[in-house]
Amino acid sequence: MTTRDEAKKTRKRSVGSTGDKTFRGFAYGAGIAILVLLGAVAFFLLLQSYQVYTASMEEIQEDVGFAQVGSEPLSFWGYAARALFGTVLSALMALAIAVPLAIGIALFISHFAPRRLAQLLGYIIDLLAAIPSIIFGMWGMWTLEPLMKPIFTWMEDYLRPIIVFFTGDSEMVDGEEVWSGGLPFLAYPAENWEWWPIQPDVLTVSAGPARNIAMAAVILAIMILPIITSLCREVFIQTPRLQEEAAMALGATRWEMIKMTVLPMGRSGMVSAAMLGLGRALGETMALLMVLSAGLQINFNVFSVGQHSTIASQIALRWPEASAGTAENPSLEQPFLIALGLLLFVLTFIVNFIARGIVNRRKEFSGANA
Known part of the structure; x- marks a missing residue:
């Protein structure tokens, strides 16, 4: 090998080493920037709201006129607990409705629909994700609400007697509730605990x-x-084709193949998708602000107006x-409102931390790791 060839290889290694160092520094810088950004947001929220946590009930009532329910004064933690309850309740109810539908749609697109129909449905799903929340709020207020009201009424007419059979009901006797x-x-809990979920007023x-x-x-x-x-669809597509074909070759039906191969391998991805949702x-703020009649109660009367609110909608309101x-x-x-925002920040952080723990614990089932 000539001296010129050796010089060329040395120069290439030098250029490659410089590129690696540059990329490594950029990657580390990006990761550190995320941590700095999160820390800056948390520090700002804490700096702007720390006096609320140490304020007395009298100071809260003197300065914050909306910190009350009817004529009942509320401390910051009492107000936050009620707003936090509505936030978590609405999110969990939405998750209970959306996750089964999302998994079913994703399975249809990835394993049942013809290719052209699957592509069309994929485009439609992606477009729905880009619609602004205020549009959903307007549509829900003017179009969906008149359609849902008869459904809620039907549920009250036919399901309330079943609940009354188990919990009993109250009636006025000589001016007293019996x-x-x-x-x-x-x-007993339905009569004495207002927060108890199984009661006729639900x-x-x-x-x-x-x-x-x-x-x-x-x-x-x-x-x-x-x-x-969208996320579940991408996870289901990653299932190894050979495993699907092996299950079918052993005599499994399409549903049995999905149950034995697709769903187990996509479990961590489904959890991640649900946590992102x-x-x-x-x-969410604007859509709820438009469709929800705000209240600050801790109960499960999900069909009654003026009962619940969320932290984000309270801040916007x-x-x-x-x-x-x-x-x-x-x-x-x-x-006071910034302190509510800090609680929401902490709540989302905890939810994502728990979700990451679940995903890491079940990562061996991921189709991407197969």
């Missing part, structure tokens, strides 16, 4: 538009459906009129 009927172990539909948490959950389910469907549902005060006379209204 609880009668039901099974003892279900009647299915009571209020008069007027159905701007309740059930309606909000349906809208959220439609909004997160494209995200979960849950994160979207927890932080209260922020335009909230005041930060002056340097001499600061107000707690804006810090």
